[in-house]
Amino acid sequence: MTAIETVSENRCFGGVQGIYRHQSEEIGLPMRFALYRPPQAENGPVPVLYYLSGLTCTEENFTIKAGAQRLAAEYGFVVVAPDTSPRETGIPGEDDDWAFGTGAGFYLDATAEPWSRHYRMESYVVKELPGVVEGNFPADSARRGVFGHSMGGHGALSLALKNPGMFRSVSAFAPMVSLMNCEPGVNALKGYLGEDQETWRRYDCCELIASGLTCPPILADQGTVDEFLPNLLPDRLEAVCAEKGQPLTLNMREGYDHSYWFVQSFMADHFAHHAAALNP
Amino acid sequence: MTAIETVSENRCFGGVQGIYRHQSEEIGLPMRFALYRPPQAENGPVPVLYYLSGLTCTEENFTIKAGAQRLAAEYGFVVVAPDTSPRETGIPGEDDDWAFGTGAGFYLDATAEPWSRHYRMESYVVKELPGVVEGNFPADSARRGVFGHSMGGHGALSLALKNPGMFRSVSAFAPMVSLMNCEPGVNALKGYLGEDQETWRRYDCCELIASGLTCPPILADQGTVDEFLPNLLPDRLEAVCAEKGQPLTLNMREGYDHSYWFVQSFMADHFAHHAAALNP
Numbered sequence: 001m002t003a004i005e006t007v008s009e010n011r012c013f014g015g016v017q018g019i020y021r022h023q024s025e026e027i028g029l030p031m032r033f034a035l036y037r038p039p040q041a042e043n044g045p046v047p048v049l050y051y052l053s054g055l056t057c058t059e060e061n062f063t064i065k066a067g068a069q070r071l072a073a074e075y076g077f078v079v080v081a082p083d084t085s086p087r088e089t090g091i092p093g094e095d096d097d098w099a100f101g102t103g104a105g106f107y108l109d110a111t112a113e114p115w116s117r118h119y120r121m122e123s124y125v126v127k128e129l130p131g132v133v134e135g136n137f138p139a140d141s142a143r144r145g146v147f148g149h150s151m152g153g154h155g156a157l158s159l160a161l162k163n164p165g166m167f168r169s170v171s172a173f174a175p176m177v178s179l180m181n182c183e184p185g186v187n188a189l190k191g192y193l194g195e196d197q198e199t200w201r202r203y204d205c206c207e208l209i210a211s212g213l214t215c216p217p218i219l220a221d222q223g224t225v226d227e228f229l230p231n232l233l234p235d236r237l238e239a240v241c242a243e244k245g246q247p248l249t250l251n252m253r254e255g256y257d258h259s260y261w262f263v264q265s266f267m268a269d270h271f272a273h274h275a276a277a278l279n280p
Numbered sequence: 281m282t283a284i285e286t287v288s289e290n291r292c293f294g295g296v297q298g299i300y301r302h303q304s305e306e307i308g309l310p311m312r313f314a315l316y317r318p319p320q321a322e323n324g325p326v327p328v329l330y331y332l333s334g335l336t337c338t339e340e341n342f343t344i345k346a347g348a349q350r351l352a353a354e355y356g357f358v359v360v361a362p363d364t365s366p367r368e369t370g371i372p373g374e375d376d377d378w379a380f381g382t383g384a385g386f387y388l389d390a391t392a393e394p395w396s397r398h399y400r401m402e403s404y405v406v407k408e409l410p411g412v413v414e415g416n417f418p419a420d421s422a423r424r425g426v427f428g429h430s431m432g433g434h435g436a437l438s439l440a441l442k443n444p445g446m447f448r449s450v451s452a453f454a455p456m457v458s459l460m461n462c463e464p465g466v467n468a469l470k471g472y473l474g475e476d477q478e479t480w481r482r483y484d485c486c487e488l489i490a491s492g493l494t495c496p497p498i499l500a501d502q503g504t505v506d507e508f509l510p511n512l513l514p515d516r517l518e519a520v521c522a523e524k525g526q527p528l529t530l531n532m533r534e535g536y537d538h539s540y541w542f543v544q545s546f547m548a549d550h551f552a553h554h555a556a557a558l559n560p
Contacts, residue, residue, distance in 0.1 A: 010541035011503075017541055067347045069544070223291075261290035261297055264350070 002132045007032065013073035014039040019059065022132055026124040028117060029089065033082040033129065034063040040076030041138040047278035048078040048139035050167075052125065052159075054150030055184070056103045059083045062149070065260035071271040075279060078139040082129055084151070086118040099184040100191055106179070107155030108203045110192035119192060126159055126166070145169035145274040149263055150228070151176055153220070154185075157205040160215035169277035171219040171270045173263045174226055175237070178206040182231035206233075209240045217247035219273040221266045223256030282412045287312065293353035294319040299339065302412055306404040308397060309369065313362040313409065314343040320356030321418040327558035328358040328419035330447075332405065332439075334430030335464070336383045339363045342429070345540035351551040355559060358419040362409055364431070366398040379464040380471055386459070387435030388483045390472035399472060406439055406446070425449035425554040429543055430508065431456055433500070434465075434485060440495035441488040449557035451499040451550045453543045454506055455517070458486040462511035486513075489520045497527035499553040501546045503536030 007019040015038040024031040040046050049072075053062050062068065062081045072079045085105030091114045094101040105121035134141045146167040148156035153175020160170040179185025180200050189200040201207040218241070222234045234250055241248035251269075256262040287299040295318040304311040320326050329352075333342050342348065342361045352359045365385030371394045374381040385401035414421045426447040428436035433455020440450040459465025460480050469480040481487040498521070502514045514530055521528035531549075536542040 010537055010539055011505075011535040011545070012541040013545045064345055067350065067544075069541075070347065225291075255291045257290055259290055261292040261349075264347075265291070265293045 002135060004132065004136050012036070012069045015041065015069070015073050017063065017069055024124060024128060026120045026128045027086045029086050031083055031086070031124065032059050033080055033133075034059040035081075035133065035137060036063075036069050036072050036079045037137060038073045038076045038078065041078060045138045045140035046076045046078055047143035047145065047274075048080060048133065049145045049147060049274055050125065050129070051079060051081045052107060052146070052148030052152030052155035053081060053084050054148070054152050055084070056098050057084050057152075058103070061260065065264065067264040067267050068271075071268055075271055075275045077271070077274070077278070078133070078137055080129070080133050080139075082125060085121060089118045091115065091118075100188055104151065104188065106151060106188045106192065106203065107159060108188075108192055111199065112192055112194045115192050121155075122159070125155065126163055143168060143278045145171075145278055147171040147173075147270055147274070148175070149173040150232070150258065153177070154179060154205060157215070157218065158203060158208060161205065161208040161213040162202065164213075164215070168216060169274040170216050171273050173220075173266065173270075174222050174228070174232055174258055175205070175220055176232055177237040178204050178233050180204045180207065181233060181236065184231055206236050206240045209244050209246050212244065214244070214246050216277060217249070219249050219270060221251045221253055221262075221269070223253050223258060223262045225255055226258040226262075228258050282415060284412060284416050292316070292349045295321070295349070295353050297343065297349055304404055304408060306400045306408045307366045309366050311363055311366070311404065312339050313360055313413075314339040315361075315413065315417060316343075316349050316352050316359045317417060318353045318356050318358065321358060325418045325420035326356045326358055327423035327425065327554075328360060328413065329425045329427060329554055330405065330409070331359060331361045332387060332426070332428030332432030332435035333361060333364050334428070334432050335364070336378050337364050337432075338383070341540065345544065347544040347547050348551075351548055355551055355555045357551070357554070357558070358413070358417055360409070360413050360419075362405060365401060369398045371395065371398075380468055384431065384468065386431060386468045386472065386483065387439060388468075388472055391479070392472055392474045395472050401435075402439070405435065406443055423448060423558045425451075425558055427451040427453075427550055427554070428455070429453040430512070430538065433457070434459060437485040437495070437498065438483060438488060441485065441493040442482065444493075444495070448496060449554040450496050451553050453500075453546065453550075454502050454508070454512055454538055455485070455500055456512055457517040458484050458513050460484045460487065461513060461516065464511055486516050486520045489524050489526050492524065494524070494526050496557060497529070499529050499550060501531045501533055501542075501549070503533050503538060503542045505535055506538040506542075508538050
């Protein structure tokens with residue numbers, strides 16, 4: 001069992017909202033995550049939702065702004081929000097670009113120097129974090145869901161597609177669904193993976209679905225006045241899901257933008273979606 | 281009608297969360313407030329809740345952390361959160377103390393130099409802000425409630441007590457109920473009002489109740505492991521309310537601290553309390 005350090009714990013809706021830190025083997029540096037433990041977890045393992053955040057976020061944004069604890073307490077879910085990248089790697093310029101480097105791990109394993117040593121968020125989220133969480137908290141490894149926002153929506157969908165059986169439920173808020181077809185995505189793929197576009201495909205949700213991969217039915221919400229719509233491309237997700245038979249419910253939300261004012265507005269729908277699979 | 285400037289507006293739970301700025305006559309400087317407009321406000325004036333925040337807060341803390349928008353949309357309430365003090369007054373040292381000066385207006389009208397010119401939060405909240413809000417938004421001046429947290433709990437209770445009929449409902453989270461009997465309160469009273477303790481009494485909730493003033497039934501929630509309990513003194517509130525017949529429901533919440541993790545956990549109870557009076 002990996003040793004974790006408690007940064008903070010506060011009682012919230014009858015459970016405990018914590019921030020924890022541990023030495024990550026995949027990342028090679030300390031990593032933080034937020035974890036909410038609902039009251040039901042006192043009686044044994046409960047389902048666990050992994051939430052992947054967007055660009056510039058830490059483990060705190062979702063935790064403070066999404067209104068998830070109330071729902072987690074209602075449904076009895078552990079909810080985990082990891083950080084979005086390694087921090088303080090010492091790589092020159094790591095903090096210079098809001099959409100690359102610090103706060104922008106893109107849930108991939110970098111292969112290009114100098115990023116490949118620490119920028120291993122895919123392996124961190126898939127191979128390491130669940131063990132840390134489920135070894136230290138009453139979270140049921142057989143009932144995992146994954147969701148996320150923006151870059152983290154890309155993370156949720158792509159990780160669910162590439163790891164069949166790992167997550168029983170998946171959803172996303174304003175997901176970035178095709179990294180190969182948006183500017184911040186291309187920039188990240190080039191920087192973290194190099195110029196060979198063949199290696200980019202496994203980090204593009206639409207390409208993954210087009211290749212025949214499937215995941216549990218996807219719920220996605222997307223604001224119609226989202227300032228990042230040109231980078232998100234919900235039409236492409238809708239088209240490829242229809243073509244390949246991947247179940248998708250895509251709700252276009254009139255007048256909503258990209259912020260957590262939007263995310264919190266539809267959080268209850270996402271919990272209900274996950275509960276249908278995790279607490280049937 | 282006072283002109284206001286829109287700093288930001290975001291759709292949230294079918295309504296609009298805004299931040300607004302206006303030139304305050306009472307304060308003599310620009311002031312900001314947050315205001316949530318629920319979907320029901322499209323059809324005409326709705327009840328309005330004024331929320332007074334605690335030390336160090338701006339208009340943003342409650343707005344981001346309390347989970348109030350969902351409830352405001354459900355009940356159909358406008359919810360207003362003003363800033364907690366003037367900003368950038370130019371008074372030397374105004375930012376030096378977290379519990380005095382900037383972020384610490386204590387909902388009083390200062391009489392001592394150099395604070396008396398701008399530090400007029402009592403008059404701002406009671407005499408100016410309602411007109412600004414109700415003149416610019418569909419908020420019903422006949423159905424006002426007031427609530428707050430910590431220093432803002434003091435604000436909510438003391439303003440309700442001193443302005444009979446102004447607020448139909450009142451509640452507080454971890455209120456500072458006796459400024460004359462806690463260190464930050466005494467420090468503030470001395471600094472803003474001077475040494476004459478007779479002038480302090482009208483800013484002490486327990487003294488106000490002891491003097492015979494009453495307000496609508498008070499709902500108060502208080503965490504049992506609140507790190508500021510020695511400054512909050514819920515026992516004194518309970519005793520004086522019992523003595524004078526002021527209706528009070530004081531819930532001691534086991535294991536909860538002073539934070540917004542606590543506040544959000546009981547926000548729904550407070551909305552229900554206000555709704556019973558405002559939407560009977």
